[in-house]
Structures are given as C-alpha cells and as structure tokens.
Amino acid sequence: MTSPTTGSASPVAAGAAPYDALLLFSFGGPDEPDDIMPFLRNVTAGKGIPDARLAQVAEHYEHVGGRSPINGQNLALLAALRAELARRGIDLPVVWGNRNWAPYTRDALVELGELGATRVLAVVTSAYSSYSGCRQYREDLALTVGALEEELDRELGIRFDKVRSYFNHPGFVEGNTDAVVAAFEQLRASGADLSATPLVFVTHSIPDTMEEASGAARPSYREQHLDVAAVVAEQAGARLGVELTWSLAYCSRSGPPSQPWLEPDVNDALRELSVAGTSGVVLAPIGFVSDHMEVVYDLDTEALETARELGLTAVRAATVGTHPAFVAGIVDLVLERAAAERGETPERAVVGRLGAVADVCLPGCCRQRAGVDSGVPALCGRD
Structure with a gap:
C-alpha cells in the first residue's frame, strides 16, 4: 500500500536544491590481502578483540580472493547514481566515503570541501534503522567533522542531512521482489514445486539490546524487516502464481556467547526446515543492499554448504545492487528530502503498513542500548 501526500510543487523542477552535493556513505572493506587485518582492527576498534580472533575472521576473505567485494559494488552504485541524476538533468556531484576503509569519511569531507559544498545530503548503504545501520554513521560523521575542523583550525562550513531509512521505499522493495521471483523461477525450471518451497529472508543479526533501542522512536529493526518481507513475499507470490511461505532468519552474529542476539541463525533455520521435510529453499538477503561479505561468505559459503549437507x-536471491528501480528510488528520496527542505510537502512513497520514517532522526533513536546516551555526538538528528 502506498501512502503519499502530494505537494504543491514537483521536486524535480527545482532539482536537488538546497543540496549542492550527495555523500554515498558506506562501510568499506579491504581491497587486497594485506588490508584485511588493518581493516578488521578498524571495525573492532575499542572493543578489545585480540588479533587471534580477528585472524579467524580474516580467513573468511580467503574464500573470495582475499578482498571484500563491497568497494567494487560501491563504485558501481556510485556510477549508477551519477548516471540516473544526469538522465534526469540534475546537476549534483556525488562523493563516496566509508567508515572503515579507503576512501574514508575524512577523504570524502576533504573532497566535498574542494567542491565548495555547503549543504550535503548523505545516503547510507543500509536500508534499515539501527545503531550500526544509522546512528553509527551519524556519529562517525560528527567525529570526523570535528577532527578535521580541529586539524584545519576552522569550521568546515558544511551542513549535513541524510535521506530517511528506505527499507519500505517502492524502489528497494521492487528490486528485492524481482530478485525473489528470479530465484523461484530458477527452481521452477528444475521442476520444483514452488508452493512447497519456503522463502527465508536473511538479514544481519544485532544484539537484543540494540533491537530494543532501535524501536525507541520508530518501528524496530526487526519490525521493519518483517513488514518488508511480508510485502515482498506477497508481491512475488502474486507474480509466480503461488502463495509463498516465508520466515526471517539472521546471519553474521558476533560478540560473546553470553550476549543475546536476534535469532534464528540462518543455518539453524535451514536445519529446522530439513527436519520438517523441506527439499528446497530460497534465501533472500533482504537486509543487505549489495553482495558484500555477509552475503558472499555467510550465505554463499556457509549457508549453502549447510543446505548441501x-x-x-537452495537458491540465493540477488541483492538490489544497482537494480534500476532501486537506483531511481534513491534519487527519488534525494528529491523528496530536498523538496521538504524547501518547505514543500513532497510525496513520501512507501509500501507496507509502517509508513515513512521521519526525515530527521528523533531524540534517542538508534542508540546501542535503550535509554543510554553514549555521549558521542551525532549529526543529521535531533540529539
């Protein structure tokens, strides 16, 4: 279901004003084997994780050539966004920066300064609201701006905003629906009974405390996934002519065993399906924008091996990547936020039952633990 509010003016007519640059803001990953341990130390800084444990994680990268695919995918998305903006006649430079590897957030800020940007809109490569998918990026941006201003001994002179969480935007949903349909069609071609083939949506697990905090000011991380999964399953089933049975599972759990994280793990979910007599399954990584390590290792390596055993x-559906509907949807979100900043009332396209997330992050949203303020500053929000 779409819940738009039609405004009095088209955002396309005014382009992306008042924004004069777009920041594609992502996680980052190692580009070669020598990068892996430094990258993992960046990701786990301050957590006291010994190198011996990091070395175990580093082995995952050996299965994909000693590098993460995420940077190449960010470059592809960067090019696709620039092409879509140009196709619409929107003159808006796009700069790419990562929290954990080159090009770092600092590199992006320097490039934005060289462009003379003063109003920058960030697009985070995470569709859902949680500490690791939203606030941690906002904190990194605030800390990096502060450090750069101290280094330069002057204010940077850039105001930052970010597009709303886009888990239920039609472009993201359409890309995922197409991927699920393609995966089931692959099984159908092999003679599988699609009505007896479950669909398992997969996303990154988070601690239970982070899940609780994610719902302080909006539907929680888990609730957002369940809402989108229901829409994708319904739309895909309608196109396939079957009623799909679906569930939500998680991958990439880390941290001490004593700390509760969202469950079930995708491998446990596969075991339960096998015990129930299932012979085939589609895995849909709905929690991820592109095929980075949590997909190519946790699903393509571990989960598919579990399925074989x-x-x-098992067929793994694609992520949205540079699906045309997803890329166009990101640009729509940019224009939507720009129109709102101009005082207009733009269409806020959504599907599902949850409605559009607020443009500006509300006080207390997406903290690591509910009711606990880390004391770390965060941009693009009200706290």
Whole structure:
C-alpha cells in the first residue's frame, strides 16, 4: 500500500536544491590481502578483540580472493547514481566515503570541501534503522567533522542531512521482489514445486539490546524487516502464481556467547526446515543492499554448504545492487528530502503498513542500548 501526500510543487523542477552535493556513505572493506587485518582492527576498534580472533575472521576473505567485494559494488552504485541524476538533468556531484576503509569519511569531507559544498545530503548503504545501520554513521560523521575542523583550525562550513531509512521505499522493495521471483523461477525450471518451497529472508543479526533501542522512536529493526518481507513475499507470490511461505532468519552474529542476539541463525533455520521435510529453499538477503561479505561468505559459503549437507536444493536471491528501480528510488528520496527542505510537502512513497520514517532522526533513536546516551555526538538528528 502506498501512502503519499502530494505537494504543491514537483521536486524535480527545482532539482536537488538546497543540496549542492550527495555523500554515498558506506562501510568499506579491504581491497587486497594485506588490508584485511588493518581493516578488521578498524571495525573492532575499542572493543578489545585480540588479533587471534580477528585472524579467524580474516580467513573468511580467503574464500573470495582475499578482498571484500563491497568497494567494487560501491563504485558501481556510485556510477549508477551519477548516471540516473544526469538522465534526469540534475546537476549534483556525488562523493563516496566509508567508515572503515579507503576512501574514508575524512577523504570524502576533504573532497566535498574542494567542491565548495555547503549543504550535503548523505545516503547510507543500509536500508534499515539501527545503531550500526544509522546512528553509527551519524556519529562517525560528527567525529570526523570535528577532527578535521580541529586539524584545519576552522569550521568546515558544511551542513549535513541524510535521506530517511528506505527499507519500505517502492524502489528497494521492487528490486528485492524481482530478485525473489528470479530465484523461484530458477527452481521452477528444475521442476520444483514452488508452493512447497519456503522463502527465508536473511538479514544481519544485532544484539537484543540494540533491537530494543532501535524501536525507541520508530518501528524496530526487526519490525521493519518483517513488514518488508511480508510485502515482498506477497508481491512475488502474486507474480509466480503461488502463495509463498516465508520466515526471517539472521546471519553474521558476533560478540560473546553470553550476549543475546536476534535469532534464528540462518543455518539453524535451514536445519529446522530439513527436519520438517523441506527439499528446497530460497534465501533472500533482504537486509543487505549489495553482495558484500555477509552475503558472499555467510550465505554463499556457509549457508549453502549447510543446505548441501542437509540435502536441500537452495537458491540465493540477488541483492538490489544497482537494480534500476532501486537506483531511481534513491534519487527519488534525494528529491523528496530536498523538496521538504524547501518547505514543500513532497510525496513520501512507501509500501507496507509502517509508513515513512521521519526525515530527521528523533531524540534517542538508534542508540546501542535503550535509554543510554553514549555521549558521542551525532549529526543529521535531533540529539
């Protein structure tokens, strides 16, 4: 269901004003084997994780050539966004920066300064609201701006905003629906009974405390996934002519075993399906924008190996990546936020039952733990 509010003026007519640059803001990943341990130390800084444990994680990268695919995928998305903006006649430079690897956030800020940007809109490569998918980027931006201003001994002179969480934007949903349909069609071609083939949506697990905090000012991380999964399953089933049975599972759990994280793990979910007599399954990584390590290792390596051991025929659906509807949807979100900043009332397109997330992050949203203020500054929000 779409819940738009039509405004009095088209955002396209005014382009992206008042924004004069776009920041594609992502996680980052190692580009070669020598980068892996420094990258993992960046990701886990301040957590006291010993190198011996990091070395175990580093082995995952050996399965994909000693590098993460995420940077290449960010470059592809960067090019696709620039092309879509140009196609619409919107003159808006796009700069790319990562929290954990080159080009770092600092590199992006320097480039934005060289462009003379003063109003920058950030697009985070995470569709859902949580500490790691929203606030941690806002904190990194605030800390990096502060450090750069101290280094330069002057204010940077750039105001930052970010587009709203886009888990239920039609472009993201359409890209995921197309991917699920394609995966089921692959099984259908092999003679599988689609009505007896479950669909398992997969996302990154987070601690239970982070899940609780994510719902302080909006639907929680888990609730957002369940809402979108229901829409994708319904739309895909309608196109396939079957009623799909679906569930939500998690991957990439870390941290001490004593700390509760969202469950079930995708491998446990596959085992339960096997015990129930399932012979085939589709895995849909709905929690991820592109095929980075949590997809190519946790799903393509571990989960598919589990499926083989269980005798399950498993097909992994694609992520949205540079799907045209997803890329166009990101540009729509840019224009939507720009129109709102101009005082207009733009269309806020959504699907599902949850409605559009607020443009500006509300006080207390997306903290690591509910009711606990870390004391770390965060841009693009009200606290």
